[in-house]
Amino acid sequence: MQAPDASMDLLRQLREEAVDPDYARAASDGRATRNPGAMSAIALVIAGALFATALVSTTRSKPLVTSERAQLMGYIREAEARQDQLRTDQAALRAQVDTIQKQALGGSASLPALSRTVAIASGAVPVTGPGVVIVVDDAAASASVDGRVLDQDLAQLVNGLWAAGAEAVAVNGHRITTRTAIREAGSAITVDYRSLDRPYRVEAIGDPRKLPADFTATTGGSWWAYLNRNYGLAFDLQTSDALTLPADPGLGLTVATRAR
Amino acid sequence: MPDEAPRGARRFLTDFLRPSRSQAVMALILFICGLAAVMQVTANSADAGYSTMRRSDLVELLDTLNAQSRRLEADIAELESTKSRLESGVDAQRIAAEEATKRLDELGILAGTLPATGPGIRMTIVDPQQQLTPEILLDAIGELRDAGAEAIELNDQVRVVGTSWVGGSAGALVVDDVALDLPLTIEAIGTPHSLEEGARFRGGLVSQVEGPAVGGSVLINQVDDVIIETLHRVSEPQFARPA
């Protein structure tokens, strides 16, 4: 009759025979030498050399690559922090200059005022109003490319919102303007050269009663319906009474001028 | 049993108020465990975004970040000089008027309400099999913007602005409710060679149009003086107002 735990024999054996049973046998035969002799010493030297070789080869080849990566990521984080600071500074400075300008112009009525419409349409001023908030994210379970939100998907989403009549759109707090590019760098989506954190939050100001339905009818809407149904990408649309979208800092031109 | 409960609670209380040495050691070990656990979890989640990027992507991202920062720095320098000129009081009104006009022009061009001119490129896309899809055009506009395009015009028919949308279907492209004729001409104002490179990079517009799926051809000319005269009709916002 087998012992009840015969199937656990392997583990029991591992624990009970952790020391080579030959030691016990040698001891009972009276051949135990008790102290390590010359042969053991040689074996130990070899063991030591083996350890050292492994140590040396691991530290030697140990990247260069990983340490350079870490360095690069450090630089990138610094650059991002600096850029955030610059954007804040620029926005503050812009506001100051605008105020001083207005004061200096005072009662000068000869200059056409900046049309509210142009200001909002170009993205130069922060705007507020009702609208919709769409939150999208990668498919929960999947790690493959198919389950990821791509820059093209976000671009289609924004495109659909414009087609549905949105008046202002922002992605993760970045206002979308004539000069905004939604691209990809590696596996991170970037807007205005800043990488976005998931989940992606797209806010659009417009008619909260008509936008949801109108959006669904656009190519962007059906694009996302397809992604949601077939790849499990997360998609959630909510209406909102009061959204505030920031202006696009650094909005300007370098080579284009007004044509007369 | 009622007797044990107060004893247990009292023991708990005395242990809490006068910890023995073993409990102090236990506390220290658990403290280290907790610290290590939190550190590991935060370290795990921190670099998630960049962990899958290749070295060349990281370098490219760094380059674009630096370029953008330089642009912002130049902008800030200009704003500061304007500010000091305005504050100096001398001729403040004239300077203010100049700056205001410049700003109006800039925003007008960006909003598409003013015509624009400058160096740039002119692209002609021939699509004999009518396979050019709205997705490819949307991609192309995104690439141009990424390459620094400041104003974009299609076929002398449509001014592309921030709110522009691309729709329709292959061979029947529609932008901002305007049906586009073929062949498609795209004019963009910006740094000519950056714009051309933006269109030609691997996987970009040129490779997509000239690939087997579309079977078309793209002609790109760098031009010193692109003139964009089509204006975008901006309708007054009904729901958005300045914050």
Place this chain on the structure above:
Amino acid sequence: MIAILGLLLGVAVGIWLSPTLPAVLQPYLPIMIVAAMDALFGATRAYLDHTFSDKVFVVSFISNVTIAALIVWIGDQIGVGSQLSTAVIVVLGIRIFTNAAAIRRKVIHA
């Protein structure tokens, strides 16, 4: 003691000369190290139990290292290299822990 000196000497020689193992053996180095550690822990425990034997140690050391590398090599040939490597590490790891616990009991009486 000669034993410890021998080990330290080996480590020193290894670091000083920085030998590179032939490329064929390079991938199996980690497994060989773990097998060597298993033999060493077993030997230490036997020493503390007063049952140490020179011959047994050398034989067990060489056979452990060789057989572990051989098993993983065969695994690589038939395509289950990493799984077999994991299995070898699990078994050797359990033995190392068991021996370490016994050694600890003997040394610290704790």
